[in-house]
Amino acid sequence: MTSELAFIAALRRMASHPGARGLDDDCAVVEFGGEAVVLTHDVMVAGVHYLPEQDPADVAWKLVASNMSDLAAKGAEPVGVLLGYMLGGDDARFLAGLEEALAHYGAPLLGGDTVSGNGAQALGLTAIGRATHRPVPSRAGAEPGDRLYITGPVGGAMMGLEALQSGLGADGEESLAYRRPQALLAEGQKLAPLVTAMMDVSDGLLLDAARIARASGVTLAIDSAAVPIAAPEARRADALRWGDDYQLLFTAPRDAALSVAAHPVGEVLLLGAAPLLLDGAAIDESAGLGFEHG
Amino acid sequence: MTSELAFIAALRRMASHPGARGLDDDCAVVEFGGEAVVLTHDVMVAGVHYLPEQDPADVAWKLVASNMSDLAAKGAEPVGVLLGYMLGGDDARFLAGLEEALAHYGAPLLGGDTVSGNGAQALGLTAIGRATHRPVPSRAGAEPGDRLYITGPVGGAMMGLEALQSGLGADGEESLAYRRPQALLAEGQKLAPLVTAMMDVSDGLLLDAARIARASGVTLAIDSAAVPIAAPEARRADALRWGDDYQLLFTAPRDAALSVAAHPVGEVLLLGAAPLLLDGAAIDESAGLGFEHG
Structure with a gap:
């Protein structure tokens, strides 16, 4: 998918902030008051990232888990999530799975947005975490001999x-x-x-x-x-x-x-x-x- | 839209964190190292929130501006944004508008996710801000006589x-x-x-x-x-x-x-x-x- 890669490359060039690692890295790290805040955002689309006929509770679980996993790779503890939810499927089942996953990971729902759909369902989740160790691990740092x-x-x-x-x-x-x-x-x-x-x-x-x-x-x-x-x-x-x-x-x-x-x-x-x-x-x-x- | 309102009400009940104000408020406020971090997430869907034939540069601008406006209402200064972008339209035009809007508001792109589409384009943006005054303004606080x-x-x-x-x-x-x-x-x-x-x-x-x-x-x-x-x-x-x-x-x-x-x-x-x-x-x-x- 060349166009996607070119798009991401262009976005990465835009991302001039020192905490920015581009859209193909998993997290951004931003300093607030001496703490390192870890931020990640994942989108899942029906038919692309999950089966349209899947149990929405499982879809919610996976949306949470994939973002929590990004935090895990930074050694971060969850602070909360923002949900971008497109109405359309079995919303009650989604909610049940979301609640279960957020309780499991100790990540409260902090806010977000709900919208009417107009095609395949798209779901976005932003996870916010607090780094537990500095420097925050990244992809760059592997040394010959490791x-x-x-x-x-x-x-x-x-x-x-x-x-x-x-x-x-x-x-x-x-x-x-x-x-x-x-x-x-x-x-x-x-x-x-x-x-x-x-x-x-x-x-x-x-x-x-x-x-x-x-x-x-x-x-x-x-x-x-x-x-x-x-x-x-x-x-x-x-x-x-x-x-x-x-x-x-x-x-x-x-x-x-x-x-x-x-x-x-x-x-x-x-x-x-x-x-x-x-x-x-x-x-x-x-x-x-x-x-x-x- | 009863189902949407019921869904939001259920989400709000889930949101037990003190910083959580439910999905129909504009922002969450989270404490980090003595600073108040303001977080907001908006989703826009083609055909619902913008005209499918609109210039993607204008769509990008509006996506940024609507999130920046949420920060403005909290008296926050922008720290950066995470983008959830569904490929599909004139991605280069979107990028041009995004770059222009982010430069205008001084909000660097920190990260995000790009996905393949599967229907109407859905775009999500998370904005992160830093409160400049405490307490952070909210909707609750109007006093008789004001x-x-x-x-x-x-x-x-x-x-x-x-x-x-x-x-x-x-x-x-x-x-x-x-x-x-x-x-x-x-x-x-x-x-x-x-x-x-x-x-x-x-x-x-x-x-x-x-x-x-x-x-x-x-x-x-x-x-x-x-x-x-x-x-x-x-x-x-x-x-x-x-x-x-x-x-x-x-x-x-x-x-x-x-x-x-x-x-x-x-x-x-x-x-x-x-x-x-x-x-x-x-x-x-x-x-x-x-x-x-x-």
């Missing part, structure tokens, strides 16, 4: 979506990872003082790893067999490219005493010919590394 | 929209008030220490005055002839009910030395049978006071 870690398996959301699409898992465990992803807020706060770079894996491990590599000016060498997956072994390659799992991907010095269970999945190298090596080989990025969000 | 003021005329956006719809004013002065509304940030900051209640007139003078009355637990008595209008005299009644002018409506003690030009348009009375009197008579709210945002 290890690359992930907090847990990828591929679970992929399997969940497939269960849902097959009609088996609308309410069941099979689709839970897709329907009700968990944002790792506590883990992010524990990791923030230890990491050199961190982000959440929302668009696929390889794509998001390439983003860390580019932002940090390094090469990341990933050992594919070391990546924990929540999918059959035959689907390993897909699991590395699928999004929506919201694990934390981070780099830390080799001697860091991690306070959170995490899996070493690769090494940080001096920048080579490619930002990303998979099992020692540069991978063809033109084929796509993951889910380029539409 | 005067009601407005900073300037209403009805200009109505006339501008009609010019645009008639095909006369796509680029001209005639439609300027509708296409490029001005948020009164400097005025809001000067007024914040003086007012007892304040909001911006986005949905119509009468509707927004009724909101101040209800939030403050008073009756507002408006003298319709005293309201400045930017429309023919024959359209006075319409001008009082039309939105999008973004004037500031506020109450202040009779002896307040206002530092901003403003027109006295009414009085604050003890709560009577109706929250709003127009020329001494209670008005029939069931007929609609203004623009209930869809």
Whole structure:
């Protein structure tokens, strides 16, 4: 989607504020009275980011979780959310899921806007958080010699979506990872003082790893067999490219005493010919590394 | 739109945070490190909040101005914005208008999200501001004996929209008030220490005055002839009910030395049978006071 990328690039050039990291980063960080306020905004569109026939309570959950996951990657604690809600579906079910998710994450609803729809439903959520550690972790900071870690398996959301699409898992465990992803807020706060770079894996491990590599000016060498997956072994390659799992991907010095269970999945190298090596080989990025969000 | 109102009422019940004022208030106010951070989020949908054929640069301007106006009513200075942008129209024109508006208001782009569309374009903007005066003005605070003021005329956006719809004013002065509304940030900051209640007139003078009355637990008595209008005299009644002018409506003690030009348009009375009197008579709210945002 060249036009989208060009648009984002133009927006990024506009974003001259020191806290601004452009629209393809997850969060902005702004200083207020000696505190670092972390801000993120995600939009989900029916038919693009969720199935139009999905339970609106699950959609609300995912909208909250995806924003909370952005806060988690900054080691931030939630302060609240603003909702941009387009009326149109089963609004009561949406509200039930929203209330459940906000209670789960301790993020009160602070305000927002409701509008009449005029087509596919679009939902926006702004999350506001308070950084618990300075400097606030970013994508830029991975140092050659660091290890690359992930907090847990990828591929679970992929399997969940497939269960849902097959009609088996609308309410069941099979689709839970897709329907009700968990944002790792506590883990992010524990990791923030230890990491050199961190982000959440929302668009696929390889794509998001390439983003860390580019932002940090390094090469990341990933050992594919070391990546924990929540999918059959035959689907390993897909699991590395699928999004929506919201694990934390981070780099830390080799001697860091991690306070959170995490899996070493690769090494940080001096920048080579490619930002990303998979099992020692540069991978063809033109084929796509993951889910380029539409 | 009962379902919308019921939905908002349910959201407001959820909003238990002290800074939360529900989704039909304009802003949330959150404390960070001794500073009051003001947050607002507005959504605009093609065909609902703007004409699908409008210049996207004007749409971007209005999206920014309507959020800046919410900050103005809190006496806040802009810190930045997050954009939720649905690709689909003339994205380059949108970008040009966005850049112009953000430069005009000194509000840098901090981040956001871009998504593929799937129907009518929906645009969301979150604005972040810093309160310049404590307590931060709200709708609740008008006291019997205060005067009601407005900073300037209403009805200009109505006339501008009609010019645009008639095909006369796509680029001209005639439609300027509708296409490029001005948020009164400097005025809001000067007024914040003086007012007892304040909001911006986005949905119509009468509707927004009724909101101040209800939030403050008073009756507002408006003298319709005293309201400045930017429309023919024959359209006075319409001008009082039309939105999008973004004037500031506020109450202040009779002896307040206002530092901003403003027109006295009414009085604050003890709560009577109706929250709003127009020329001494209670008005029939069931007929609609203004623009209930869809």
